[in-house]
Amino acid sequence: MTHTFVDTNGVRLHVVQAGPIDGPLIILLHGFPEFWYGWRHQIDTLAEAGFWVWAPDQRGYNLSEKPKGIGTYGIDTLAADVVGLIDAAGRQKAVVVGHDWGAAVAWWTAVRYPERIERLVVLNVPHPMAMKQYARQNFGxxxxxxxxxxxxxxxxxxxxxxxxxxxxxxxxxxxxxxPGTFTDAELQEYRAAWSQVGAFTAMINWYRAALQQPPSRRSSVRITVPTLIIWGVRDAFLKRKMVQPSLDLCDNGRAVFFENATHWVQHEEAQRVNELIVGEGKRD
Structure with missing residues (x-):
């Protein structure tokens, strides 16, 4: 792995890179409260499979720049960051993989910039519109x-x-x-990331912006790129019932469920998740 900084969309992001630079580009988007380290079980495997892996600290997190103000963390801006990373890599398209908040960004990037997404892989977060509609109706x-x-x-x-x-x-x-998913040593890495100056307020500002800075209106929110949803069924935060409405918004989507995994499926079922990502990323 190499650590570098990439300028995109007016911010400087810390990016961990691995794998051959002539391989297909794959961008891994972490969620809350993680950072690039949330993909520690995936980066080497994907690199060994021939992908050029980019795992950024998204804006506001860990070593990346932390612009002030809630308005700088709207979902449209976050999606533009991803496109800026693809541009910085000198590519037209990338396979985009997201977990938690990173999945929400990945979904919206595919809505706004489908021509820049080769394939979409999302872990344990539904399509934003499916989430919005279901959460309004379901008290649980x-x-x-x-x-x-x-x-x-x-x-x-x-x-x-x-x-x-x-x-x-x-x-x-x-x-x-x-039990055992996050070791004491790993949690120390997380504490160090959360303790970066300005980081935690920026991380919380993602949630504030979600309600205060709604996305731009689109004529269609359908996902036209091939999409794989990976879902740990024992998710304490999000219900499985939102998966099918998400698939209904995809032209070409499928879902794989892990019955004994939680919201943190890429940690708990790393080998199988890696196989799914590699297989999806290399499908014709």
Missing amino acids: QMLRSWYIGFFQLPWLPETVSRLGNWAMLVQTLRKSSR
Whole structure:
């Protein structure tokens, strides 16, 4: 792996790269509260399979630039960051893989810039429109998403999260995953990323912008690129029932379920997830 910084869409992003530079480009988009390190079980395998792997810290996270203001974290801006990375790589297209918030960005990039996406792989987050419609109607999903409302508050989420050396976030990761998924040493890496100056407010601003900076209106939100949804069924945050409505919005989509995996499926079922990503990325 090599660490570099890439200018895109007015920000400088820290990007971990691996694999042959003449291989097909694959961009791995992490979610909350991770950073590039959330793909630690995927990067080497994908590189060995011949992909040129780019795993950025998305804007506001870890070592990437952290622009001030909620308005700089809207989903349209985040999708433009991805296109800027593809441009910086000198490519027309990339396979885009996203988990959690990174999956939301990947979905929206495919909506806005389908000509720049070779294939789409999303892990444990539904299509944004499917999520919006389902969450409005299902009280159980509203309860699971309680933290989104909490994150709208000024300063309090940051203050509470920092207590006890990030005890709340660590407990959330451990309780929502299978035992042993996140080791003590790995959680120290996460704490270091969360502690970067300005990082946690920027991370929370993604959630604030989701409600305060809605995406641009589109004539169609259908996904026209080939799409694979990977879903850990024991997700504590998002219900499986949103997968089919997401597939209904795809021209060419399929889903693979892991019955015993949680929201953190790429950690818990790394080998099988890697096989699926490699197979999807190389399908004709």
